[in-house]
Amino acid sequence: MSKLSEILKKKGPIRKVGVIGMGYVGIPSAVLFAEHFDHVWGFQRASRTSGYKIEMLNNGTSPLKGEEPGLEDLIRKVRSLGSFESTSDFSKIKDVDAITLAIQTPFKDKGELEPDFGALEEGIRQIGKYLDEGILVVLESTITPGTTQGFAADILKEESGLIPGEDFALAHAPERVMVGRLIRNIQEHDRIVGGINKESTGRAVELYTPVLTKGKIIAMDATAAEVTKTAENTFRDLQIAAMNELALYCEAMGINVYDVRTGIDSLKGEGITRAVLYPGAGVGGHCLTKDTYHLERGVKISGSKLDYPADSESLYVLARKINDFMPMHMYNLTSEGFTRAGMKFNDSKIALLGWAFLNNSDDTRNTPSEPYFDMVKKAGARVCVHDPYVPEYGSLTISQDMEECIKGATAIVIFTGHKHYLNLKASALKKLTGCPHPIIIDGRNVIDPDSFIREGFVYKGIGRGDKNQHDISE
Numbered sequence: 001m002s003k004l005s006e007i008l009k010k011k012g013p014i015r016k017v018g019v020i021g022m023g024y025v026g027i028p029s030a031v032l033f034a035e036h037f038d039h040v041w042g043f044q045r046a047s048r049t050s051g052y053k054i055e056m057l058n059n060g061t062s063p064l065k066g067e068e069p070g071l072e073d074l075i076r077k078v079r080s081l082g083s084f085e086s087t088s089d090f091s092k093i094k095d096v097d098a099i100t101l102a103i104q105t106p107f108k109d110k111g112e113l114e115p116d117f118g119a120l121e122e123g124i125r126q127i128g129k130y131l132d133e134g135i136l137v138v139l140e141s142t143i144t145p146g147t148t149q150g151f152a153a154d155i156l157k158e159e160s161g162l163i164p165g166e167d168f169a170l171a172h173a174p175e176r177v178m179v180g181r182l183i184r185n186i187q188e189h190d191r192i193v194g195g196i197n198k199e200s201t202g203r204a205v206e207l208y209t210p211v212l213t214k215g216k217i218i219a220m221d222a223t224a225a226e227v228t229k230t231a232e233n234t235f236r237d238l239q240i241a242a243m244n245e246l247a248l249y250c251e252a253m254g255i256n257v258y259d260v261r262t263g264i265d266s267l268k269g270e271g272i273t274r275a276v277l278y279p280g281a282g283v284g285g286h287c288l289t290k291d292t293y294h295l296e297r298g299v300k301i302s303g304s305k306l307d308y309p310a311d312s313e314s315l316y317v318l319a320r321k322i323n324d325f326m327p328m329h330m331y332n333l334t335s336e337g338f339t340r341a342g343m344k345f346n347d348s349k350i351a352l353l354g355w356a357f358l359n360n361s362d363d364t365r366n367t368p369s370e371p372y373f374d375m376v377k378k379a380g381a382r383v384c385v386h387d388p389y390v391p392e393y394g395s396l397t398i399s400q401d402m403e404e405c406i407k408g409a410t411a412i413v414i415f416t417g418h419k420h421y422l423n424l425k426a427s428a429l430k431k432l433t434g435c436p437h438p439i440i441i442d443g444r445n446v447i448d449p450d451s452f453i454r455e456g457f458v459y460k461g462i463g464r465g466d467k468n469q470h471d472i473s474e
């Protein structure tokens, strides 16, 4: 029996758990653990910006914004059971049997593939300082493949003097939560669990099994778990890029990409899969815009020789470039629209509808609307941004009054598929613009081209090669 197996056997089953970082990943996982284990500490730095969460959690309330079904009831339940407490006293880490950490690692510079590991390193050092024999350490953040068994293991060893995989267990169990369904996602999604050795994997399986309802455990090694998480988002980005490229081809060939999409999607049957997603004005968010670069960096730092077609760039990075090109394509469609309408950017007002990166959401992280906004401003246009879910964005004023935004506009540009934009009326909008031939650019396929063309609009839509060269109705 290995040294770690001996230690774990002597320590007995997991009873006390620690979770570092009371954020949208840490809070639901802490209170779900608290339903199944004797005691859970929710560790949170008593910092000026987020220390307030400690008191809120200990008073049975959730510090997270937005609706999270079941979360607040669960916080109250485990508080009344006495099985959960939030604290800034990190020294309690030495009393736990397992500690999890979910701190994100954004990229400073995609070009150099350099993520910002600062916050993650600080969290890992905190654990290392109080680490004791037999404790299980689990990283839940999305991280570059190789981080758990490399970067994290080295820091923990340096801080504690203990040997990873011999004196303590170390694993990666990536989170797959979406805001608005945090509790359900943790309980129902299958859980990837990967240890740096089989004893570590086994101990991590013991930690996560009790919180799963529909979800199953999928066990593997730590690096495979890191690749799984980064690749599952890389593949989604790739599938979107495949549809964006097809949309550009359809525009060039004068056909409707949505007819083609319906056609491709009709091919069904056992063993036949076609993940046809949707073309659009671009890909934003916190996941798809960075996880490809984590995967690329992982294979780069692995040190092993990669056998790949000579002088060919990564398919995955090319997909990122295609998706990041879509705001430029929206600018090019706008420019073509201006030319057809005999107008110029620099004496025009543009109504930009949608700043959030996701339909019916207030999340603006890496929004594709921003590069487009910068391009049309540079071309001299005045821009009014409307988004019913986003009250502000830094120094940018975001209007909540769509009519006001569209009044006097030469061009109306739809970037987000918010439900507010699904029933735009061509005649009403034409009147608001006061233009004989206003331009409308549809980045999310939310309007009916013919109703706007009939009203005299100059229409351009992503993938709508069948409509983009239409005759202008007088």
Ligand code: SAJ
Binding pocket: 175, 176, 177, 178, 232, 233, 236, 240, 277, 278, 279, 280, 281, 282, 283, 284, 285, 286, 287, 288, 357, 358, 359
């Ligand atoms: N998008 C398209 N076409 C599509 C789908 C999305 O252009 O067919 C664009 C969206 O407009 C948005 C961006 O891509 O700008 C990202 O959209 P998303 O639906 O992927 O939403 P995210 O970024 O919140 O991705 C999350 C991820 N979840 C986690 O990391 C736990 C991702 O793994 C999920 O697959 C995704 O949600 C989901 O399926 O909802």
